[in-house]
Amino acid sequence: MPESPSVPEDPSVSAPPPPPPPARGGFRGVFALGGSVLPVYGFLARLPAALCPIGTLLLVNERDGIGDAGTVAAALWLGQALGGPVIGRLADRRGHRPVLLIACAANAAVLFALVAAVLGGLPLAARMALAIAAGLTVPQVGPLARARWARLAGDDKALVGAALSFDTTLDEVGFMVGPALAGILAVTVHPASALVLAAALILVFGTLFALHPTAPGPTGGSAAARGDVRLWSPGLALLFAMAVLQGAAWSGANTGVNALAESAGSPGSAGLVWSAMAVTSSIAGFVTVARPGSADLTVRLRRTIAAQALLTLPLLAVCGPWGAAFAVAGIGLAVAPHLIALFGLVERVGPAQRMGEAMTMAGSGLIIGQALAAAVAGPLAEAYGHRAAFALSCGAAAASAVVATTAAGKDRLRPRAATTATTATTATTATTT
Numbered sequence: 001m002p003e004s005p006s007v008p009e010d011p012s013v014s015a016p017p018p019p020p021p022p023a024r025g026g027f028r029g030v031f032a033l034g035g036s037v038l039p040v041y042g043f044l045a046r047l048p049a050a051l052c053p054i055g056t057l058l059l060v061n062e063r064d065g066i067g068d069a070g071t072v073a074a075a076l077w078l079g080q081a082l083g084g085p086v087i088g089r090l091a092d093r094r095g096h097r098p099v100l101l102i103a104c105a106a107n108a109a110v111l112f113a114l115v116a117a118v119l120g121g122l123p124l125a126a127r128m129a130l131a132i133a134a135g136l137t138v139p140q141v142g143p144l145a146r147a148r149w150a151r152l153a154g155d156d157k158a159l160v161g162a163a164l165s166f167d168t169t170l171d172e173v174g175f176m177v178g179p180a181l182a183g184i185l186a187v188t189v190h191p192a193s194a195l196v197l198a199a200a201l202i203l204v205f206g207t208l209f210a211l212h213p214t215a216p217g218p219t220g221g222s223a224a225a226r227g228d229v230r231l232w233s234p235g236l237a238l239l240f241a242m243a244v245l246q247g248a249a250w251s252g253a254n255t256g257v258n259a260l261a262e263s264a265g266s267p268g269s270a271g272l273v274w275s276a277m278a279v280t281s282s283i284a285g286f287v288t289v290a291r292p293g294s295a296d297l298t299v300r301l302r303r304t305i306a307a308q309a310l311l312t313l314p315l316l317a318v319c320g321p322w323g324a325a326f327a328v329a330g331i332g333l334a335v336a337p338h339l340i341a342l343f344g345l346v347e348r349v350g351p352a353q354r355m356g357e358a359m360t361m362a363g364s365g366l367i368i369g370q371a372l373a374a375a376v377a378g379p380l381a382e383a384y385g386h387r388a389a390f391a392l393s394c395g396a397a398a399a400s401a402v403v404a405t406t407a408a409g410k411d412r413l414r415p416r417a418a419t420t421a422t423t424a425t426t427a428t429t430a431t432t433t
Contacts (some may be wrong), residue, residue: 050178079135169285247369
């Protein structure tokens, strides 16, 4: 049979468009945002935040006893809680790079001065002043890194969640490695070595983190326009309160672990016991990055803090270091997922023009909670034993769960206005191109 004549293709009929590429998520998507070296710089630049408190305690305790050590460490915490939001606000207004460069240089110099003051036997008031200055100049790499990841991810909420989850997990790994490293250095090298290492890390890797091309410039608009953007909202105030309670839960448990280890005749085991929480929390955080699930952040916040409140209760039955290690390891399974949800909601409700300040404010809430609970849990443990400090931890976790259940509704934690986010994203793109 003769072949049928071919019918010419109608140019008005176009082929169906190719399917859109799948959204990048998980670790691959996060590394595609900022490259492989940015997490390394961020991790090593924030490690001093975990080295400094325990390093200060070890150095001052070696020279002057635990009383002075606790006072100087509390001064450092106070300075960090007060200085964090200031650093965050300056970074939003001036850009991350200049603020981080100045803060890193100043923090390293003050840490070296603090070591010299302790070794030189300067009066307690001078050491406290230097400790406060060290806290005030902490570059806030962790909160500013979260603000940076949020800007890089833009409007892709799945990618924002993965990036914030990954960064929060880096914090957990740092707070696992930092105390253990400080203890090892104090025993094998010198009690001052942890603070010296912290100063070197912040000077080198803090500078590299600041100079990385992903560092955002000032947020959009004039300084007056940014000042008109209100930072506090009912949602952010609620998240700040939950951060304070979270810090109190940590501090009460940590104080109880130290009191238990001392009563058992092995005070050096407290750091190893406490590191069990950081191990399980880090694992849970990495699992959350890889398998984030589909639940809304508000739902995840309620679930994880409720789980943490339940997992804290076994502390009340602990009788020895091994039992404490298993108990805090169980708590760690909920810690990173809770913090991931918490900081994810800070990114959702905080104003885009003041995101660095919002993140540092939440971080200061954690520090304030730890400091307040330490002031209460220490005397309680001394008077009534380790279970009194553990009871404080359980109470703080339960209070946080009640707040999350009764107050953390979607109305209070609703996303910020889309126009605000769009303006900030546009301004960020303009400053980085």
